[in-house]
Amino acid sequence: MKCEKYLELISLYIDRDLDQDEVDLVEEHLCLCENCMIFFRTLKKTVALSRVYYRKKYCRVPKNVSERVFYQLRVIYEKEKF
Amino acid sequence: MLHSDIINDMQNNQPKALALLKENELIERAKNRDHAAFEELVKRNQAKIYNLGLKLLGNKEDAADLLQETFINAYYALPKFEGKSAFSTWLYRIATNNAFMKMRKKKIPLVRFETQTSDSGKLEFYHNAPDWSNDPGAHLRNQELKLLIEKSVDALPGKYKTIFVLHDIEGFSTEEISKMLNLSVPAVKSRVHRSRMFLRDKLSSYFQTDLKQGANL
Numbered sequence: 001m002k003c004e005k006y007l008e009l010i011s012l013y014i015d016r017d018l019d020q021d022e023v024d025l026v027e028e029h030l031c032l033c034e035n036c037m038i039f040f041r042t043l044k045k046t047v048a049l050s051r052v053y054y055r056k057k058y059c060r061v062p063k064n065v066s067e068r069v070f071y072q073l074r075v076i077y078e079k080e081k082f
Numbered sequence: 083m084l085h086s087d088i089i090n091d092m093q094n095n096q097p098k099a100l101a102l103l104k105e106n107e108l109i110e111r112a113k114n115r116d117h118a119a120f121e122e123l124v125k126r127n128q129a130k131i132y133n134l135g136l137k138l139l140g141n142k143e144d145a146a147d148l149l150q151e152t153f154i155n156a157y158y159a160l161p162k163f164e165g166k167s168a169f170s171t172w173l174y175r176i177a178t179n180n181a182f183m184k185m186r187k188k189k190i191p192l193v194r195f196e197t198q199t200s201d202s203g204k205l206e207f208y209h210n211a212p213d214w215s216n217d218p219g220a221h222l223r224n225q226e227l228k229l230l231i232e233k234s235v236d237a238l239p240g241k242y243k244t245i246f247v248l249h250d251i252e253g254f255s256t257e258e259i260s261k262m263l264n265l266s267v268p269a270v271k272s273r274v275h276r277s278r279m280f281l282r283d284k285l286s287s288y289f290q291t292d293l294k295q296g297a298n299l
Contacts (some may be wrong), residue, residue: 007275007279008271008272008275011271011274011275011278011279012271012275017256017271038211038212038213038215039211039282041213041215041216042211042213042214042215042282042285042286043278043279043282044215045214045215045220045285046278046281046282046285047250047278049220049221049222049227049231049285050231050235050246050250050251050281051250051251052222053222053228053231053232054137054235054247054251055251056222057133057136058129058133059132059133059136060129061128061129061132061149062142062146065132065142065146065149066128068146068150069124069128069149069150069153070121070124072150072154073117073120073121073124073153073154073157076154076157077117080115
């Protein structure tokens, strides 16, 4: 199997979303192919960096934004009365 | 009634016991138009939806609109909620549909990549890309890298960005995303993969340039 066929499998390998036969296949290839090993390491690092970056950016809902939602809901409740 | 009166009235009349109820109890009450129960569901889930909006739409104004539209849609649709998925998953489904509508209005491409992407056969690039996984600059104290991650995620077509955010940031499974977006599981997996490749290419190009510059010093 050519390297390009392994790329999506490597992505699924990172997610532990492969059956044992596929895991064996990927691991065997990674041991033999330095380029795919680099691809695996850098893809894994890309996912990890993105995940940590966005999770650290998590922010509270500003008070005025939240109040606007509740205000709009109250308007709907009032309309429903009629 | 003034806006501030409505807010005060709302805050004073919320029975505190609602905060102790389980989500499914609140849902049942809210389905019967118990407004306080619905508002408790809003309180519990609003931060998730607001943050999803920030990631998908990239600015506070659109995230605030998305939050409001999602909960108004949810209020009207709640009687039809059957509980086949988690309530938050159902909300994400409404929110992502609203986000797609906003992206369409802003002419943001949903499925087409603006630039040539890696899975169209640029195998050469994989095989020439540097191994930057242990590079001293590959950490989040590197401001340039943080900006690059944000810019690259923003450059993903809307549907790819959504799938990447739901899968790799929010931690939804491919099965959950397939139900949320009415896509097959293989299609979700393929889009997660393409998004990752796109981002990895951007980061690899950055480190490749960085390494070359370092070598020239």
